[in-house]
Amino acid sequence: MxxxxxxxxxxxxxxxxxxxxxxxxxxxxxxxxxxxxxxxxxxxxxxxxxxxxxxxxxxxxxxxxxxxxxxxxxxxxKALGGAYAVARHLARTLAARGITATDADLAAGRHAALTRDITVTCATDGNHGRSVAWGAQRFHCRAVIYIHETVSDGRAAAIARFGAEVRRVPGTYDDAVRRAAEDAAAQGWTVVSDTSYPGYTDIxxxxxxxxxxxxxxxxxxxxxxxxxxxxxxxxxxxxxxxxxxxxxxxxxxxxxxxxxxxxxxxxxxxxxxxxxxxxxxxxxxxxxxxxxxxxxxxxxxxxxxxxxxxxxxxxxxxxxxxxxxxxxxxxxxxxxxxxxxxxxxxxxxxxxxxxxxxxxxxxxxxxxxxxxxxxxxxxxxxxxxxxxxxxxx
Ligand SMILES: Cc1ncc(COP(=O)(O)O)c(C=O)c1O
CATH class of the missing domain: 3.40.50.1100 (Rossmann fold)
Structure with missing residues (x-):
């Protein structure tokens, strides 16, 4: 056969x-x-x-x-990657303020007073954004997720279900990557991307x-x-x-x-x-x-x-x-x-x-x-x- x-x-x-x-x-x-x-x-x-x-x-x-x-x-x-990077980012941000937080602390909302002022963002064709949104919800911070023209409404809804703000932008996935980076720089948000580029590799x-x-x-x-x-x-x-x-x-x-x-x-x-x-x-x-x-x-x-x-x-x-x-x-x-x-x-x-x-x-x-x-x-x-x-x- x-x-x-x-x-x-x-x-x-x-x-x-x-x-x-x-x-x-x-x-x-x-x-x-x-x-x-x-x-x-x-x-x-x-x-x-x-x-x-x-x-x-x-x-x-x-x-x-x-x-x-x-x-x-x-x-x-993708559930393994984006959500983990969100937790790491929150823990690092707290560590810079002298606070040690485990994933369990974050999930329990022990530092929510601080973490809910942190916004993570990314571009996605669906799966990565879902993971970042889920991580943000689970570990108590805010998420803004960018999708491009052809991402289906079903995929957008699956991201929004985790409490994230979903923004649709014209063009391709790569255009959405650029837009997330620009808005993050302007707003003081953190890009939690699944792709690395020169100068952006840790996350x-x-x-x-x-x-x-x-x-x-x-x-x-x-x-x-x-x-x-x-x-x-x-x-x-x-x-x-x-x-x-x-x-x-x-x-x-x-x-x-x-x-x-x-x-x-x-x-x-x-x-x-x-x-x-x-x-x-x-x-x-x-x-x-x-x-x-x-x-x-x-x-x-x-x-x-x-x-x-x-x-x-x-x-x-x-x-x-x-x-x-x-x-x-x-x-x-x-x-x-x-x-x-x-x-x-x-x-x-x-x-x-x-x-x-x-x-x-x-x-x-x-x-x-x-x-x-x-x-x-x-x-x-x-x-x-x-x-x-x-x-x-
Ligand atoms: C289901 C699925 N498989 C494979 C990949 C490829 O992963 P990567 O972009 O890390 O190569 C993706 C990326 O979104 C995906 O959603």
């Missing part, structure tokens, strides 16, 4: 892999993030689902799906340290011989960088191959890897994979990936609905899995590469491969999800 038709894709094996680079995500920062996040009320590891039927269909030995749909009730792995580093909890759980949950390949979707590169750093910590030199997969319409990581330096993707049509619709890389994440990723791929939108449907219905006896539009890029990369002899050879992707995929979101836009998984008439 072929999961997907033979659609066009691009593959760039990363010649820069292994070249020494600056450490972007240190182990101590991860240990702090893990201790904090696992102490939050409602914390539970998300499931790692074994999909042997899909593995058979793809002609590989094993396939694991780390299902982030249930993360803290927010629907995506996005906290965000990525939070994401590492997802990979840490998955590696601990994996049973049998270790995975050989990780296919991770890329927006600005934050989650792929977090997985890369965690794989290096967990597996050392024998770590699995890591392949970063982006929509071919928003391939800033791919282009940057080809050139060797941050390079934007040119303006063009939108992608269904809203969480991956990023035209510019996070500089920290790109540094990490340039030294650690094995390859970069760019895949077409046409594969999204078929991949979501295959997961939803379950292949060959597998359980059904709810995967949103931005969660399936890794599976698309795997399926296209596995069925292309040159790509499969370049990635060492053969019948013995054991692949771990990160289902980074569930149905975060339920209407769109229902439309895409509906059987085509």
């Amino acid at each position: 072929t999961l997907l038709p033979a659609l066009p894709f691009r593959l760039h094996p990363n010649a820069a892999k292994g070249r020494a680079g600056a450490a972007v995500l240190d182990a101590a920062g991860f240990a702090e993030a893990r201790a904090a996040i696992t102490s939050w009320p409602g914390y539970a590891a998300t499931p790692l689902v074994d999909l042997p039927g899909l593995a058979r269909a793809l002609g590989i030995a094993a396939l694991g799906w780390k299902d982030e749909g249930g993360r803290f009730g927010l629907g995506s792995f 996005p580093r906290d965000v990525m340290q939070g994401y590492r909890v997802m990979a840490d759980e998955a590696f601990a949950q994996w049973t049998g011989p270790a995975p050989t390949h990780l296919f991770v979707q890329g927006g600005v590169g934050g989650v792929a960088a977090a997985v890369a750093a965690q794989a290096a910590l967990h597996f050392g030199a024998d770590r699995p191959h890591l392949i970063v997969v982006e929509p071919d319409r928003f391939d800033c990581l791919y282009r940057s890897a080809v050139v060797g330096t941050p390079t934007p993707s040119p303006p063009g049509p939108d992608t269904l994979m809203a969480g991956l619709a990023c035209g510019e890389v996070s500089i920290l994440a790109f540094d990490e990936l340039l030294h650690r990723a094995d390859a970069f791929m760019a895949v077409p939108d046409e594969a999204v609905a078929p991949a979501m449907r295959a997961l939803a219905s379950g292949v060959d006896g597998d359980p059904g899995v709810v995967a949103g539009e931005s969660a399936v890029a890794g599976l698309i990369g795997l399926a296209l590469a596995r069925h292309d002899p040159a790509a499969a050879a370049a990635l060492g992707l053969d019948a013995a491969a054991r692949v771990l995929l990160f289902g980074t979101e569930g149905a975060t836009d339920p209407e769109l999800y229902a439309r895409l998984v509906a059987v085509p008439s």
Whole structure:
């Protein structure tokens, strides 16, 4: 059985892999993030689902799906990053005034008299803003969240539900990033962004340290011989960088191959890897994979990936609905899995590469491969999800 038709894709094996680079995500920062996040009320590891039927269909030995749909009730792995960075920011601000506050203190509102005057802000295509809004509500500060033209009303409402002010601005995600930065500078707010740029790296580093909890759980949950390949979707590169750093910590030199997969319409990581330096993707049509619709890389994440990723791929939108449907219905006896539009890029990369002899050879992707995929979101836009998984008439 072929999961997907033979659609066009691009593959760039990363010649820069292994070249020494600056450490972007240190182990101590991860240990702090893990201790904090696992102490939050409602914390539970998300499931790692074994999909042997899909593995058979793809002609590989094993396939694991780390299902982030249930993360803290927010629907995506992003719950780990933005909210954690909000807590860190509040704790640091209080520390500067001589006050020591744990996440539990903040959540209990012990310093609310001070923290409610603090405003955090960010741009989002949905999931990150939801996490920042949730963190602001949980830890008692104010949030103003910027969304661009094409973010759905459903996603906007999901952010507003956590008490944040949501502002819609013209243009793209990258325009919203700039607008959040400008307004924050004018108003004395703090940008809690999931992307880093020159002069702004501390908070996005906290965000990525939070994401590492997802990979840490998955590696601990994996049973049998270790995975050989990780296919991770890329927006600005934050989650792929977090997985890369965690794989290096967990597996050392024998770590699995890591392949970063982006929509071919928003391939800033791919282009940057080809050139060797941050390079934007040119303006063009939108992608269904809203969480991956990023035209510019996070500089920290790109540094990490340039030294650690094995390859970069760019895949077409046409594969999204078929991949979501295959997961939803379950292949060959597998359980059904709810995967949103931005969660399936890794599976698309795997399926296209596995069925292309040159790509499969370049990635060492053969019948013995054991692949771990990160289902980074569930149905975060339920209407769109229902439309895409509906059987085509
Ligand atoms: C569901 C989902 N998966 C993956 C990503 C990509 O993450 P990053 O931008 O850190 O590369 C996003 C980003 O918003 C997302 O929402």
